[in-house]
Amino acid sequence: MDKKEITYRFVYAERCNMCGRNDFKVLGKRLSQHQGRNPRQKMGITTTVVQCRTCGLIFANPLPIPHRMADHYEVAVDQYFGEHLKEIPETYFQQEMDTFKAIYPARVGMRGLDIGTGLGGVMKALVRNDVDAYGLEPSKSFYDYALTRGFADDRLFNQSLEEASFPDSFFDLILFSAVFEHLYDPNQALVSALRWLKPGGLVYISVPSNRILVQLLANLFYRFKGLDYVSNISPMHAPFHLYEFGKETFEENARLNDYSIAQFDFWTTHDYVFAKPSPVIKKITKLTRTDMNMTLWLRKNG
Ligand SMILES: [Zn+2]
Numbered sequence: 001m002d003k004k005e006i007t008y009r010f011v012y013a014e015r016c017n018m019c020g021r022n023d024f025k026v027l028g029k030r031l032s033q034h035q036g037r038n039p040r041q042k043m044g045i046t047t048t049v050v051q052c053r054t055c056g057l058i059f060a061n062p063l064p065i066p067h068r069m070a071d072h073y074e075v076a077v078d079q080y081f082g083e084h085l086k087e088i089p090e091t092y093f094q095q096e097m098d099t100f101k102a103i104y105p106a107r108v109g110m111r112g113l114d115i116g117t118g119l120g121g122v123m124k125a126l127v128r129n130d131v132d133a134y135g136l137e138p139s140k141s142f143y144d145y146a147l148t149r150g151f152a153d154d155r156l157f158n159q160s161l162e163e164a165s166f167p168d169s170f171f172d173l174i175l176f177s178a179v180f181e182h183l184y185d186p187n188q189a190l191v192s193a194l195r196w197l198k199p200g201g202l203v204y205i206s207v208p209s210n211r212i213l214v215q216l217l218a219n220l221f222y223r224f225k226g227l228d229y230v231s232n233i234s235p236m237h238a239p240f241h242l243y244e245f246g247k248e249t250f251e252e253n254a255r256l257n258d259y260s261i262a263q264f265d266f267w268t269t270h271d272y273v274f275a276k277p278s279p280v281i282k283k284i285t286k287l288t289r290t291d292m293n294m295t296l297w298l299r300k301n302g
Contacts, residue, residue, distance in 0.1 A: 006071045008236070010047065010062035017187050017243070019055035019252035026050050028222070028230035030060065033237050037221070039229045049230050051210070055253070056246030058210045060235040063242065065184060072240050073139055093125035093177075096204065096295075100173060101129070103262055103297060104202055110172040113196065115161050115189070116179035120146040123156070131173065136164050161189050166196045175204040181241045187253065190298075194257055199302035202262065206295045209266065210244040213281070213290035250296055262299040266291035 015022050032044035047060045066072050112126040117135035126133035137143040138160040146156055174193045183189050193203055218231035233241045268291045285291055
């Protein structure tokens with residue numbers, strides 16, 4: 001457990017960030033560290049986890065926002081990634097690029113923007129597929145590392161999405177790969193991305209689902225023990241997931257922000273509990289649609 005001192009503001013949401021409605025269901029409490037089987041024996045503070053009844057978005061209310069964002073995210077590259085993860089395989093993100101090419105008409109001089117570049121794997125995949133690659137990386141340690149991997153400083157910027165500015169209708173593709181669930185205001189991030197996108201352009205988003213099998217089972221376990229804890233999100237400890245999403249979240253948001261869902265998939269990479277999921281668990285996951293993640297391709301209307 002990380003016991004360093006962090007100052008938080010706790011901000012109550014009157015409206016759902018993604019759909020704008022104000023009807024929430026309380027799911028339970030979430031501790032500021034991993035809860036395990038016996039959260040009663042753990043130290044920390046809790047916030048309330050709620051779910052929007054209209055669009056299914058799960059979030060902390062109040063939402064704990066660190067005084068310094070670096071308290072959550074400024075970590076050394078070596079501490080975050082093991083040595084083997086720093087080498088990016090040639091096939092990294094190629095499947096996603098193939099999907100992009102299948103659903104977007106090829107043009108000369110296409111531009112792509114990766115939000116939260118990390119080590120630069122997605123930018124490399126863009127370059128490999130003849131897309132002019134731009135990137136935003138707010139963490140100084142990751143930014144400096146990515147520059148040493150050959151990205152130019154007129155393509156990769158040490159900025160958050162909130163700080164960045166690009167011309168309107170500039171990009172063909174904007175990517176939020178394992179990023180969107182970390183943003184404090186995801187709706188505003190989408191509004192900015194859609195403004196920078198050409199009409200007909202695509203936004204790629206991969207996010208945690210609001211119906212994950214292991215979390216549903218963990219919540220049931222807490223319920224049986226008479227506890228009001230839930231295992232959803234992690235607003236005050238790594239990996240700092242602030243939101244979990246349903247397909248309905250984006251269907252509602254699409255109406256507000258004038259886009260349509262071009263493609264949608266569920267997927268699970270690995271499970272924290274079932275290291276090697278049995279075929280039975282895989283089948284249950286598929287039948288109940290309780291995969292860990294969702295991938296969405298959103299197309300700007302017009
Ligand atoms: Zn909502």
